[in-house]
Amino acid sequence: MSLPNTPYVQYGDTVMFVGKDRRVFLRTIRTGEKLQTHLGQILLDDIIGLPYGTQARTNTGMGMYILPPSLDDVINELKRETQIIYPKDLGYIALKLGLREGMHVIEAGAGSGALTSVLALMVGESGHVYSYERKSKHLDRAIKNLRMLGLDHRVTFIEKDITEGFEQTDVHALFLDLHNPEAFLGQAREALQGGGFLGVFVPTVNQMVTVLRELYHGAWYLLQAEELIMRPWITIPDRVRPNDEMIGHSGFLIFARAVAREVRVLPEELATINDEDRPLDG
Template identity: 45%
Template sequence: MRLAQENDRVLLISGKGKRYFVTLRAGDRFHTNVGSISHNDLIGKPYGRVVRSHIGHPFVLLRPSLYDELMGLKRVSQIIYPKELGLILFHLDVRCGSRVIEAGTGSGALTMALANAVMPYGRVYSYESREEMLRVARRNLEEVGLEEYVEFHERDIAEGFDETDVDAVFLDVREPWDYLPQVCQALMDGGFFGTLVPTTNQVSALLYELERYPFYDTRVMEVLLREYKPVPGRLRPQDVMVGHTGYLIFSRKVASDAELPAPEEGSED
Protein backbone atom coordinates (compact mmCIF):
# COMPACT_ATOMS: atom_id res chain seq x y z
CA MET A 1 0.00 0.00 0.00
CA ARG A 2 1.47 3.30 -1.03
CA LEU A 3 0.34 6.59 0.50
CA ALA A 4 0.12 9.93 -1.29
CA GLN A 5 2.85 12.19 0.13
CA GLU A 6 3.33 15.90 0.22
CA ASN A 7 4.98 17.02 -3.05
CA ASP A 8 3.68 13.94 -4.87
CA ARG A 9 2.19 14.61 -8.27
CA VAL A 10 -1.15 12.81 -8.23
CA LEU A 11 -3.86 12.05 -10.76
CA LEU A 12 -7.52 12.51 -9.87
CA ILE A 13 -10.08 11.02 -12.28
CA SER A 14 -13.63 12.31 -11.94
CA GLY A 15 -16.81 10.31 -12.45
CA LYS A 16 -16.99 11.66 -15.97
CA GLY A 17 -13.47 10.44 -16.70
CA LYS A 18 -11.92 13.91 -16.56
CA ARG A 19 -8.28 13.81 -15.49
CA TYR A 20 -6.62 16.32 -13.14
CA PHE A 21 -2.94 16.46 -12.24
CA VAL A 22 -2.18 17.95 -8.83
CA THR A 23 1.05 18.40 -6.90
CA LEU A 24 0.19 18.04 -3.21
CA ARG A 25 1.07 20.97 -0.95
CA ALA A 26 -0.14 21.06 2.66
CA GLY A 27 -2.81 23.77 2.98
CA ASP A 28 -3.62 24.02 -0.74
CA ARG A 29 -7.02 23.26 -2.22
CA PHE A 30 -7.93 21.55 -5.51
CA HIS A 31 -10.90 23.17 -7.26
CA THR A 32 -13.22 21.77 -9.94
CA ASN A 33 -16.70 22.63 -11.11
CA VAL A 34 -17.99 19.67 -9.11
CA GLY A 35 -16.55 20.87 -5.83
CA SER A 36 -13.15 21.19 -4.15
CA ILE A 37 -10.84 18.99 -2.05
CA SER A 38 -8.23 20.03 0.50
CA HIS A 39 -4.74 18.72 -0.28
CA ASN A 40 -4.52 17.87 3.43
CA ASP A 41 -7.27 15.31 2.88
CA LEU A 42 -5.22 13.71 0.10
CA ILE A 43 -1.85 13.66 1.86
CA GLY A 44 -1.52 10.33 3.66
CA LYS A 45 -4.38 8.78 1.70
CA PRO A 46 -3.60 5.41 0.05
CA TYR A 47 -3.44 5.41 -3.76
CA GLY A 48 -6.27 3.60 -5.51
CA ARG A 49 -8.95 5.03 -3.21
CA VAL A 50 -11.98 7.13 -3.98
CA VAL A 51 -11.99 10.63 -2.52
CA ARG A 52 -14.92 13.01 -2.60
CA SER A 53 -15.21 16.73 -3.18
CA HIS A 54 -16.84 18.87 -0.49
CA ILE A 55 -20.15 18.45 -2.34
CA GLY A 56 -19.76 14.69 -2.64
CA HIS A 57 -18.47 14.11 -6.18
CA PRO A 58 -16.14 11.11 -6.37
CA PHE A 59 -12.58 11.11 -7.72
CA VAL A 60 -10.20 8.18 -7.96
CA LEU A 61 -6.76 8.99 -6.51
CA LEU A 62 -3.91 7.54 -8.56
CA ARG A 63 -0.26 8.06 -9.33
CA PRO A 64 -0.06 9.34 -12.90
CA SER A 65 1.64 7.01 -15.36
CA LEU A 66 4.02 8.37 -17.96
CA TYR A 67 1.19 7.71 -20.43
CA ASP A 68 -1.17 9.85 -18.34
CA GLU A 69 1.44 12.61 -18.25
CA LEU A 70 2.00 12.48 -22.00
CA MET A 71 -1.70 12.67 -22.76
CA GLY A 72 -2.17 15.51 -20.26
CA LEU A 73 0.90 17.48 -21.32
CA LYS A 74 0.65 21.25 -21.58
CA ARG A 75 1.02 21.68 -25.33
CA VAL A 76 2.38 24.50 -27.42
CA SER A 77 2.74 22.27 -30.50
CA GLN A 78 1.50 19.03 -32.00
CA ILE A 79 2.93 16.24 -29.84
CA ILE A 80 4.08 12.74 -30.70
CA TYR A 81 1.67 10.19 -29.25
CA PRO A 82 2.40 6.97 -27.35
CA LYS A 83 1.41 4.79 -30.34
CA GLU A 84 4.39 6.29 -32.18
CA LEU A 85 6.60 6.77 -29.10
CA GLY A 86 6.74 3.04 -28.42
CA LEU A 87 7.94 2.33 -31.94
CA ILE A 88 10.44 5.17 -31.79
CA LEU A 89 12.02 3.83 -28.62
CA PHE A 90 12.33 0.35 -30.16
CA HIS A 91 13.60 1.42 -33.56
CA LEU A 92 16.14 3.86 -32.09
CA ASP A 93 17.09 1.19 -29.52
CA VAL A 94 16.81 3.74 -26.73
CA ARG A 95 17.71 1.97 -23.49
CA CYS A 96 19.06 2.61 -20.05
CA GLY A 97 22.36 4.40 -20.65
CA SER A 98 21.73 5.57 -24.22
CA ARG A 99 22.90 8.99 -25.36
CA VAL A 100 20.24 10.42 -27.68
CA ILE A 101 19.76 13.66 -29.59
CA GLU A 102 16.32 14.98 -30.50
CA ALA A 103 15.25 18.10 -32.40
CA GLY A 104 12.94 19.96 -32.15
CA THR A 105 11.90 19.71 -28.55
CA GLY A 106 8.38 21.05 -29.09
CA SER A 107 6.25 20.49 -26.00
CA GLY A 108 8.60 17.79 -24.79
CA ALA A 109 6.52 14.63 -25.23
CA LEU A 110 9.28 12.68 -26.94
CA THR A 111 11.83 14.27 -24.62
CA MET A 112 9.92 12.84 -21.69
CA ALA A 113 9.70 9.36 -23.20
CA LEU A 114 13.40 9.41 -24.10
CA ALA A 115 14.48 10.68 -20.66
CA ASN A 116 12.40 7.99 -18.99
CA ALA A 117 14.01 5.32 -21.19
CA VAL A 118 17.67 6.35 -20.81
CA MET A 119 17.65 6.98 -17.06
CA PRO A 120 19.54 6.73 -14.81
CA TYR A 121 22.80 6.44 -16.78
CA GLY A 122 21.90 7.93 -20.17
CA ARG A 123 21.30 11.40 -21.45
CA VAL A 124 18.97 13.22 -23.83
CA TYR A 125 20.26 16.21 -25.80
CA SER A 126 17.25 18.19 -26.90
CA TYR A 127 17.51 21.00 -29.47
CA GLU A 128 14.91 23.66 -30.12
CA SER A 129 15.23 27.07 -31.74
CA ARG A 130 12.03 28.60 -30.33
CA GLU A 131 12.65 29.87 -26.82
CA GLU A 132 8.96 29.74 -25.82
CA MET A 133 8.72 26.03 -26.62
CA LEU A 134 11.90 25.28 -24.77
CA ARG A 135 10.50 27.01 -21.69
CA VAL A 136 7.28 24.95 -21.78
CA ALA A 137 9.14 21.69 -22.46
CA ARG A 138 11.55 22.31 -19.60
CA ARG A 139 8.66 22.94 -17.22
CA ASN A 140 6.88 19.82 -18.48
CA LEU A 141 10.00 17.74 -17.79
CA GLU A 142 10.40 19.25 -14.36
CA GLU A 143 6.83 18.44 -13.43
CA VAL A 144 7.46 14.75 -13.99
CA GLY A 145 10.92 14.82 -12.42
CA LEU A 146 12.87 13.83 -15.51
CA GLU A 147 14.69 17.12 -16.21
CA GLU A 148 18.00 15.89 -14.79
CA TYR A 149 18.42 13.45 -17.70
CA VAL A 150 17.99 16.15 -20.35
CA GLU A 151 20.30 18.86 -21.69
CA PHE A 152 18.35 21.48 -23.57
CA HIS A 153 19.96 23.53 -26.33
CA GLU A 154 18.33 26.63 -27.75
CA ARG A 155 19.76 26.34 -31.23
CA ASP A 156 18.97 26.15 -34.92
CA ILE A 157 20.25 22.67 -35.75
CA ALA A 158 21.57 23.90 -39.10
CA GLU A 159 24.53 24.98 -36.92
CA GLY A 160 25.09 21.37 -35.92
CA PHE A 161 24.98 19.43 -32.68
CA ASP A 162 27.47 19.73 -29.83
CA GLU A 163 27.61 15.99 -29.17
CA THR A 164 29.37 13.31 -31.18
CA ASP A 165 29.27 9.54 -31.18
CA VAL A 166 25.70 9.47 -29.87
CA ASP A 167 23.65 6.27 -30.08
CA ALA A 168 20.62 7.77 -31.79
CA VAL A 169 19.21 10.94 -33.34
CA PHE A 170 15.54 11.73 -33.83
CA LEU A 171 14.38 14.70 -35.91
CA ASP A 172 10.88 16.10 -35.49
CA VAL A 173 11.33 19.02 -37.88
CA ARG A 174 9.64 20.07 -41.11
CA GLU A 175 12.51 19.34 -43.47
CA PRO A 176 14.61 16.61 -41.87
CA TRP A 177 16.48 15.96 -45.15
CA ASP A 178 18.24 19.31 -44.75
CA TYR A 179 20.11 18.14 -41.65
CA LEU A 180 21.58 14.79 -42.66
CA PRO A 181 25.17 16.13 -42.63
CA GLN A 182 24.66 17.32 -39.05
CA VAL A 183 23.08 14.00 -38.12
CA CYS A 184 25.99 12.05 -39.62
CA GLN A 185 28.43 14.26 -37.74
CA ALA A 186 26.81 13.50 -34.40
CA LEU A 187 25.86 9.84 -34.82
CA MET A 188 28.23 6.94 -34.24
CA ASP A 189 28.70 4.40 -37.01
CA GLY A 190 25.95 1.85 -36.56
CA GLY A 191 23.82 4.41 -34.71
CA PHE A 192 20.08 4.86 -35.18
CA PHE A 193 18.32 7.67 -37.04
CA GLY A 194 14.59 8.36 -37.00
CA THR A 195 12.09 10.99 -37.99
CA LEU A 196 8.34 11.58 -38.15
CA VAL A 197 6.76 13.52 -41.03
CA PRO A 198 3.09 14.06 -41.82
CA THR A 199 3.09 13.96 -45.63
CA THR A 200 4.05 11.41 -48.27
CA ASN A 201 5.98 14.11 -50.12
CA GLN A 202 8.25 14.52 -47.10
CA VAL A 203 8.80 10.77 -46.90
CA SER A 204 9.93 10.71 -50.53
CA ALA A 205 12.14 13.78 -50.07
CA LEU A 206 13.84 12.19 -47.09
CA LEU A 207 14.29 8.80 -48.78
CA TYR A 208 15.92 10.48 -51.78
CA GLU A 209 18.34 12.35 -49.53
CA LEU A 210 19.11 9.33 -47.33
CA GLU A 211 20.47 7.61 -50.45
CA ARG A 212 23.19 10.27 -50.68
CA TYR A 213 24.52 9.50 -47.19
CA PRO A 214 25.79 6.31 -45.56
CA PHE A 215 22.45 5.01 -44.27
CA TYR A 216 21.28 1.43 -44.32
CA ASP A 217 18.29 -0.77 -43.45
CA THR A 218 15.76 2.04 -43.94
CA ARG A 219 12.18 1.41 -42.89
CA VAL A 220 9.02 3.45 -43.37
CA MET A 221 5.87 2.74 -41.40
CA GLU A 222 2.72 4.16 -39.92
CA VAL A 223 0.70 2.89 -37.02
CA LEU A 224 -3.08 2.91 -36.60
CA LEU A 225 -4.47 2.59 -33.09
CA ARG A 226 -8.01 1.34 -32.82
CA GLU A 227 -9.70 1.73 -29.47
CA TYR A 228 -12.77 -0.26 -28.45
CA LYS A 229 -15.66 0.62 -26.16
CA PRO A 230 -14.93 -1.55 -23.11
CA VAL A 231 -18.50 -2.89 -22.85
CA PRO A 232 -18.46 -6.70 -22.61
CA GLY A 233 -21.93 -7.35 -24.07
CA ARG A 234 -21.62 -4.78 -26.83
CA LEU A 235 -17.97 -4.90 -27.80
CA ARG A 236 -17.15 -2.64 -30.74
CA PRO A 237 -14.51 -0.16 -31.88
CA GLN A 238 -14.95 3.51 -31.11
CA ASP A 239 -16.92 5.27 -33.85
CA VAL A 240 -14.19 7.76 -34.62
CA MET A 241 -10.45 7.20 -34.66
CA VAL A 242 -7.28 9.12 -35.38
CA GLY A 243 -6.84 8.67 -39.13
CA HIS A 244 -3.30 9.95 -39.36
CA THR A 245 -0.50 11.39 -37.30
CA GLY A 246 2.54 10.80 -39.43
CA TYR A 247 4.93 8.47 -41.17
CA LEU A 248 7.88 7.11 -39.22
CA ILE A 249 11.18 6.61 -41.02
CA PHE A 250 14.09 4.79 -39.40
CA SER A 251 17.57 4.04 -40.68
CA ARG A 252 21.02 3.10 -39.42
CA LYS A 253 24.11 5.10 -40.17
CA VAL A 254 27.07 3.08 -41.35
CA ALA A 255 30.70 3.93 -42.06
CA SER A 256 31.03 6.65 -44.68
CA ASP A 257 33.30 4.46 -46.79
CA ALA A 258 31.10 1.38 -46.51
CA GLU A 259 30.44 -0.21 -49.88
CA LEU A 260 26.90 -1.19 -49.07
CA PRO A 261 25.39 -4.30 -50.59
CA ALA A 262 22.84 -3.29 -53.23
CA PRO A 263 19.35 -3.51 -51.81
CA GLU A 264 17.50 -6.28 -53.61
CA GLU A 265 13.87 -5.76 -54.55
CA GLY A 266 11.49 -7.70 -52.36
CA SER A 267 14.14 -8.66 -49.86
CA GLU A 268 12.74 -6.60 -46.98
CA ASP A 269 11.85 -8.77 -44.04
Protein backbone atom coordinates in the same frame (compact mmCIF):
# COMPACT_ATOMS: atom_id res chain seq x y z
CA MET B 1 6.40 17.11 -9.48
CA SER B 2 7.18 13.45 -8.92
CA LEU B 3 5.43 10.30 -10.03
CA PRO B 4 4.42 8.22 -6.98
CA ASN B 5 6.65 5.35 -5.86
CA THR B 6 4.72 4.26 -2.76
CA PRO B 7 1.26 2.71 -2.27
CA TYR B 8 0.04 5.74 -0.28
CA VAL B 9 -0.48 9.40 -1.19
CA GLN B 10 2.34 11.64 0.05
CA TYR B 11 3.13 15.34 -0.22
CA GLY B 12 4.90 16.06 -3.49
CA ASP B 13 3.18 13.20 -5.36
CA THR B 14 1.48 13.98 -8.63
CA VAL B 15 -1.93 12.32 -8.34
CA MET B 16 -4.59 11.53 -10.94
CA PHE B 17 -8.21 12.07 -9.89
CA VAL B 18 -10.90 10.40 -12.02
CA GLY B 19 -14.65 10.80 -11.53
CA LYS B 20 -17.57 8.70 -12.75
CA ASP B 21 -17.50 10.44 -16.15
CA ARG B 22 -13.78 9.55 -16.53
CA ARG B 23 -12.64 13.14 -16.69
CA VAL B 24 -9.04 13.30 -15.53
CA PHE B 25 -7.46 15.87 -13.20
CA LEU B 26 -3.74 15.86 -12.36
CA ARG B 27 -2.54 17.66 -9.25
CA THR B 28 0.69 17.75 -7.28
CA ILE B 29 -0.14 17.36 -3.58
CA ARG B 30 0.88 20.47 -1.61
CA THR B 31 -0.06 21.73 1.85
CA GLY B 32 -3.16 23.89 2.00
CA GLU B 33 -4.20 23.42 -1.63
CA LYS B 34 -7.43 21.99 -3.01
CA LEU B 35 -8.74 20.40 -6.18
CA GLN B 36 -11.75 22.19 -7.66
CA THR B 37 -13.82 20.18 -10.18
CA HIS B 38 -17.31 20.02 -11.66
CA LEU B 39 -18.02 17.31 -9.05
CA GLY B 40 -17.01 19.51 -6.14
CA GLN B 41 -13.77 20.17 -4.31
CA ILE B 42 -11.29 18.00 -2.43
CA LEU B 43 -8.87 19.34 0.19
CA LEU B 44 -5.53 17.81 -0.76
CA ASP B 45 -4.36 17.62 2.86
CA ASP B 46 -7.27 15.23 3.53
CA ILE B 47 -5.98 12.53 1.18
CA ILE B 48 -2.47 12.22 2.64
CA GLY B 49 -1.90 8.59 3.60
CA LEU B 50 -4.82 7.22 1.59
CA PRO B 51 -4.01 4.12 -0.47
CA TYR B 52 -3.92 4.59 -4.23
CA GLY B 53 -6.89 2.97 -5.94
CA THR B 54 -9.38 4.17 -3.34
CA GLN B 55 -11.89 7.00 -3.62
CA ALA B 56 -11.84 10.45 -2.10
CA ARG B 57 -15.13 12.30 -1.55
CA THR B 58 -15.74 15.84 -2.73
CA ASN B 59 -17.62 18.35 -0.60
CA THR B 60 -20.77 17.37 -2.56
CA GLY B 61 -20.34 13.69 -1.71
CA MET B 62 -19.16 12.59 -5.16
CA GLY B 63 -16.42 9.95 -5.30
CA MET B 64 -13.22 10.34 -7.32
CA TYR B 65 -10.63 7.61 -7.66
CA ILE B 66 -7.08 8.47 -6.60
CA LEU B 67 -4.59 6.88 -8.99
CA PRO B 68 -0.86 7.16 -9.69
CA PRO B 69 -0.54 8.58 -13.23
CA SER B 70 1.48 6.96 -15.98
CA LEU B 71 3.81 8.95 -18.21
CA ASP B 72 1.11 8.61 -20.88
CA ASP B 73 -1.39 10.33 -18.58
CA VAL B 74 1.05 13.14 -17.85
CA ILE B 75 2.04 13.70 -21.49
CA ASN B 76 -1.60 14.03 -22.51
CA GLU B 77 -1.97 16.83 -19.95
CA LEU B 78 1.24 18.71 -20.79
CA LYS B 79 0.99 22.37 -21.63
CA ARG B 80 2.13 22.77 -25.23
CA GLU B 81 3.19 25.35 -27.76
CA THR B 82 3.16 22.90 -30.67
CA GLN B 83 1.45 19.66 -31.63
CA ILE B 84 3.16 16.84 -29.74
CA ILE B 85 4.05 13.41 -31.05
CA TYR B 86 1.22 11.16 -29.86
CA PRO B 87 1.86 8.54 -27.16
CA LYS B 88 1.02 5.77 -29.66
CA ASP B 89 4.15 6.81 -31.58
CA LEU B 90 6.34 7.71 -28.60
CA GLY B 91 6.62 4.19 -27.21
CA TYR B 92 7.40 2.73 -30.62
CA ILE B 93 10.06 5.38 -31.25
CA ALA B 94 11.75 4.45 -27.97
CA LEU B 95 11.76 0.79 -29.00
CA LYS B 96 13.08 1.42 -32.51
CA LEU B 97 15.86 3.71 -31.26
CA GLY B 98 17.03 0.94 -28.94
CA LEU B 99 16.83 3.24 -25.92
CA ARG B 100 18.26 1.93 -22.67
CA GLU B 101 20.09 3.03 -19.54
CA GLY B 102 23.29 4.94 -20.22
CA MET B 103 22.67 5.98 -23.82
CA HIS B 104 23.41 9.46 -25.15
CA VAL B 105 20.71 10.71 -27.50
CA ILE B 106 20.17 13.83 -29.61
CA GLU B 107 16.73 15.24 -30.35
CA ALA B 108 16.31 17.98 -32.96
CA GLY B 109 12.99 19.78 -32.54
CA ALA B 110 12.16 19.83 -28.83
CA GLY B 111 8.65 21.20 -29.36
CA SER B 112 6.81 21.00 -26.04
CA GLY B 113 8.98 18.19 -24.68
CA ALA B 114 6.77 15.11 -25.06
CA LEU B 115 9.41 13.00 -26.81
CA THR B 116 12.12 14.61 -24.68
CA SER B 117 10.45 13.26 -21.54
CA VAL B 118 10.36 9.71 -22.93
CA LEU B 119 13.99 9.90 -24.04
CA ALA B 120 15.05 11.23 -20.62
CA LEU B 121 13.11 8.53 -18.80
CA MET B 122 14.62 5.73 -20.89
CA VAL B 123 18.29 6.76 -20.77
CA GLY B 124 18.22 6.85 -16.97
CA GLU B 125 20.57 8.64 -14.59
CA SER B 126 23.72 7.46 -16.39
CA GLY B 127 22.54 8.56 -19.85
CA HIS B 128 21.83 11.98 -21.29
CA VAL B 129 19.63 13.74 -23.83
CA TYR B 130 20.70 16.74 -25.92
CA SER B 131 17.62 18.57 -27.14
CA TYR B 132 17.96 21.20 -29.89
CA GLU B 133 15.31 23.83 -30.61
CA ARG B 134 15.72 27.09 -32.51
CA LYS B 135 12.55 28.78 -31.21
CA SER B 136 12.97 30.14 -27.69
CA LYS B 137 9.23 30.02 -26.96
CA HIS B 138 9.10 26.29 -27.67
CA LEU B 139 12.32 25.67 -25.75
CA ASP B 140 11.00 27.48 -22.66
CA ARG B 141 7.87 25.33 -22.66
CA ALA B 142 9.88 22.10 -23.05
CA ILE B 143 12.17 23.09 -20.17
CA LYS B 144 9.18 23.85 -17.90
CA ASN B 145 7.51 20.52 -18.78
CA LEU B 146 10.69 18.51 -18.13
CA ARG B 147 11.24 20.37 -14.88
CA MET B 148 7.68 19.56 -13.84
CA LEU B 149 8.39 15.88 -14.48
CA GLY B 150 11.63 16.01 -12.52
CA LEU B 151 13.64 14.89 -15.55
CA ASP B 152 15.31 18.16 -16.56
CA HIS B 153 18.67 17.17 -15.02
CA ARG B 154 18.96 14.43 -17.64
CA VAL B 155 18.58 16.88 -20.52
CA THR B 156 20.77 19.62 -21.95
CA PHE B 157 18.59 22.07 -23.89
CA ILE B 158 20.34 23.92 -26.70
CA GLU B 159 18.81 26.87 -28.53
CA LYS B 160 20.45 26.59 -31.93
CA ASP B 161 19.87 26.24 -35.65
CA ILE B 162 21.47 22.90 -36.51
CA THR B 163 22.46 23.90 -40.05
CA GLU B 164 26.10 23.98 -38.94
CA GLY B 165 25.81 20.66 -37.16
CA PHE B 166 25.47 19.26 -33.67
CA GLU B 167 27.89 19.90 -30.83
CA GLN B 168 28.05 16.20 -29.83
CA THR B 169 29.60 13.24 -31.65
CA ASP B 170 29.42 9.46 -31.29
CA VAL B 171 25.93 9.52 -29.78
CA HIS B 172 23.94 6.29 -29.76
CA ALA B 173 20.70 7.58 -31.29
CA LEU B 174 19.30 10.72 -32.92
CA PHE B 175 15.77 11.82 -33.73
CA LEU B 176 14.68 14.54 -36.16
CA ASP B 177 11.27 16.20 -35.79
CA LEU B 178 11.73 19.17 -38.11
CA HIS B 179 10.00 20.86 -41.03
CA ASN B 180 12.69 19.73 -43.50
CA PRO B 181 14.63 16.83 -41.94
CA GLU B 182 16.19 15.79 -45.27
CA ALA B 183 18.38 18.92 -45.06
CA PHE B 184 20.03 17.71 -41.85
CA LEU B 185 20.80 14.06 -42.54
CA GLY B 186 24.47 14.84 -43.13
CA GLN B 187 24.73 16.59 -39.78
CA ALA B 188 22.92 13.66 -38.16
CA ARG B 189 25.37 11.16 -39.62
CA GLU B 190 28.35 13.15 -38.33
CA ALA B 191 26.89 13.14 -34.82
CA LEU B 192 26.03 9.41 -34.71
CA GLN B 193 28.44 6.63 -33.94
CA GLY B 194 28.77 3.81 -36.44
CA GLY B 195 25.68 1.60 -36.31
CA GLY B 196 23.77 4.31 -34.44
CA PHE B 197 19.99 4.66 -34.62
CA LEU B 198 18.28 7.40 -36.63
CA GLY B 199 14.60 8.26 -36.36
CA VAL B 200 12.63 10.84 -38.35
CA PHE B 201 9.05 12.07 -38.00
CA VAL B 202 7.25 13.61 -40.98
CA PRO B 203 3.53 14.33 -41.45
CA THR B 204 3.14 13.95 -45.23
CA VAL B 205 3.85 11.36 -47.93
CA ASN B 206 5.87 13.69 -50.12
CA GLN B 207 8.16 14.50 -47.16
CA MET B 208 8.57 10.80 -46.47
CA VAL B 209 9.58 10.15 -50.08
CA THR B 210 12.10 13.00 -49.98
CA VAL B 211 13.70 11.73 -46.76
CA LEU B 212 13.83 8.14 -47.99
CA ARG B 213 15.51 9.21 -51.24
CA GLU B 214 18.23 11.06 -49.33
CA LEU B 215 18.72 8.17 -46.92
CA TYR B 216 18.91 5.65 -49.75
CA HIS B 217 21.80 7.51 -51.38
CA GLY B 218 23.55 8.38 -48.11
CA ALA B 219 25.53 6.63 -45.37
CA TRP B 220 22.51 4.73 -44.07
CA TYR B 221 21.21 1.17 -44.08
CA LEU B 222 18.17 -0.86 -42.98
CA LEU B 223 15.69 1.84 -43.97
CA GLN B 224 12.16 1.47 -42.61
CA ALA B 225 9.05 3.64 -43.02
CA GLU B 226 5.95 2.99 -40.93
CA GLU B 227 2.64 4.49 -39.89
CA LEU B 228 0.91 3.47 -36.68
CA ILE B 229 -2.88 3.45 -36.56
CA MET B 230 -4.55 3.02 -33.17
CA ARG B 231 -8.29 2.45 -32.87
CA PRO B 232 -9.82 2.68 -29.38
CA TRP B 233 -12.81 0.50 -28.44
CA ILE B 234 -15.78 1.11 -26.17
CA THR B 235 -15.30 -1.17 -23.15
CA ILE B 236 -18.84 -1.37 -21.74
CA PRO B 237 -19.45 -5.16 -21.75
CA ASP B 238 -22.96 -4.97 -23.26
CA ARG B 239 -21.87 -2.88 -26.26
CA VAL B 240 -18.21 -3.49 -27.02
CA ARG B 241 -17.39 -1.96 -30.41
CA PRO B 242 -14.92 0.44 -32.02
CA ASN B 243 -15.13 4.00 -30.75
CA ASP B 244 -16.69 6.51 -33.14
CA GLU B 245 -13.66 8.78 -32.77
CA MET B 246 -10.01 7.97 -33.44
CA ILE B 247 -6.78 9.60 -34.53
CA GLY B 248 -6.80 8.84 -38.26
CA HIS B 249 -3.28 10.04 -39.01
CA SER B 250 -0.52 11.61 -36.95
CA GLY B 251 2.59 11.12 -39.06
CA PHE B 252 5.08 8.74 -40.63
CA LEU B 253 8.04 7.25 -38.79
CA ILE B 254 11.29 6.61 -40.64
CA PHE B 255 14.19 4.67 -39.17
CA ALA B 256 17.70 3.85 -40.40
CA ARG B 257 21.11 2.76 -39.12
CA ALA B 258 24.27 4.81 -39.58
CA VAL B 259 26.90 2.97 -41.62
CA ALA B 260 30.06 3.63 -43.63
CA ARG B 261 29.04 3.07 -47.24
CA GLU B 262 32.35 3.40 -49.03
CA VAL B 263 32.28 1.36 -52.25
CA ARG B 264 35.89 0.42 -52.88
CA VAL B 265 35.20 -1.33 -56.18
CA LEU B 266 35.48 0.49 -59.50
CA PRO B 267 32.32 0.35 -61.68
CA GLU B 268 34.06 -1.61 -64.45
CA GLU B 269 35.05 -4.27 -61.91
CA LEU B 270 31.49 -4.98 -60.79
CA ALA B 271 30.79 -7.20 -63.78
CA THR B 272 33.47 -9.65 -62.65
CA ILE B 273 32.26 -9.93 -59.03
CA ASN B 274 30.05 -12.74 -57.77
CA ASP B 275 26.64 -11.66 -56.46
CA GLU B 276 27.50 -12.60 -52.88
CA ASP B 277 30.60 -10.37 -52.97
CA ARG B 278 28.90 -7.24 -54.33
CA PRO B 279 28.71 -4.16 -52.09
CA LEU B 280 25.46 -3.65 -50.20
CA ASP B 281 23.05 -1.46 -52.13
CA GLY B 282 20.48 0.05 -49.79
